[in-house]
Amino acid sequence: MRHLPYFCRGEVVKGFGRGSKELGIPTANFSEQVVESFPSDIPTGIYYGWACVGNGDVHKMVLSIGWNPFYKNIKKSVETHIIHTFKEDFYGEILSIVITGYIRPEKNFDSLDALILAIQEDIEEAKRQLDLPEHLKLKEDNFFHLPEGKIVNNR
Numbered sequence: 001m002r003h004l005p006y007f008c009r010g011e012v013v014k015g016f017g018r019g020s021k022e023l024g025i026p027t028a029n030f031s032e033q034v035v036e037s038f039p040s041d042i043p044t045g046i047y048y049g050w051a052c053v054g055n056g057d058v059h060k061m062v063l064s065i066g067w068n069p070f071y072k073n074i075k076k077s078v079e080t081h082i083i084h085t086f087k088e089d090f091y092g093e094i095l096s097i098v099i100t101g102y103i104r105p106e107k108n109f110d111s112l113d114a115l116i117l118a119i120q121e122d123i124e125e126a127k128r129q130l131d132l133p134e135h136l137k138l139k140e141d142n143f144f145h146l147p148e149g150k151i152v153n154n155r
Contacts, residue, residue, distance in 0.1 A: 003039050003041075003042050003099075004099055004100060004101065004102070005049070005098050005099060005100050005138055006038075006039075006042070006098070006099040007096075007097075007098050007141075007143050008030070008034065008037075008038070008078075008096075008097050008098075008099070009094060009095070009096045009097070009143075010030045010031060010033075010034035010094070010095060011030075011031060011034075011092060011093070011094060011095070012028045012029065012030070012053070012090055012091050012092065012093050012094075012095050013029055013030065013031045013091065014029070014091060015027060015029035015077070015079060023112075023115070023116055023119065024116070025081055025116070025119055025120075025123075026081065026086075027064075027079040027080055027081050028051075028053075028079070028080045028081075028082060028090070028095050029077060029078070029079050029080075030077075030078045030080075030095070032075065034078065035075075035076055035077060035078045038065065038078065042065060043065075043102075043105065044065050044066030044067065044076075044105065044106045045064075045065060045066065045102060045103070045104055045105045045106050046062065046063070046064055046102075046103040046104050046105075046106065046122050047062070047063045047064075047065065047099045047100075047101060047102050047103060048060070048061065048062050048063070048099075048100060048101050048103060048122075048125070048126035048129055048130060048135075049061055049063065049097055049098045049099040049100040049101070049130075049135075049138070050097065050098045050100065050130070050138055050139050050141075050144070051080055051082045051095060051096070051097045051098075052095070052096045052097075052144040053082070053086075053090050053093050053094070053095055054090075054093050054094055054146065055145065055146050057084075058139050058140075058144050059082050059083055059084040060082075060083040060084075060126055060127055060130045061080050061081060061082045061083060061097065061126070062080075062081050062083065062103070062119075062122050062123050062126040063078065063079065063080045063081070063097065063099060064077070064078070064079045064106065065077075065078050065106075066106040067106070080095065080097055081119070081123065083123060083126065083127065094146065096143060096144055096146070098138050098141060098143060098144075100129075100130070100135045100138055101129050101135065103122050103125050103126065103129075104122070
């Protein structure tokens with residue numbers, strides 16, 4: 001994958017409302033503008049890497065790029081599941097991600113349960129891969145430190 005690692009930053013916006021409610025797997029969604037800024041030749045699919053909200057801690061993440069065939073999306077989306085439990089939503093915050101690896105292509109599923117099982121397997125694969133030294137080093141990248149004094153969401 002010639003585009004990896006891929007660094008991206010953008011505001012978290014409301015998505016389709018399925019991650020937490022239907023799947024029990026909350027996601028942080030980027031705006032259409034950020035999604036459109038991704039290189040057009042990055043294949044759709046499931047990826048893993050690191051994520052940070054604002055100037056918070058850096059956590060493992062798994063990410064979907066594509067149209068989510070199970071839901072028949074008409075717009076491409078980039079949905080990040082941060083492997084961490086947050087106490088509250090963070091819409092409007094700046095999400096910084098580094099995509100470090102690829103897991104699989106996106107595909108359709110016969111049932112919601114099959115989709116949830118696949119996502120859980122993707123999460124476990126992401127955790128394993130991100131413990132490898134070549135991926136672990138990117139957790140400390142300076143990209144995750146927003147400049148001091150930068151106003152983010154009027155704060």
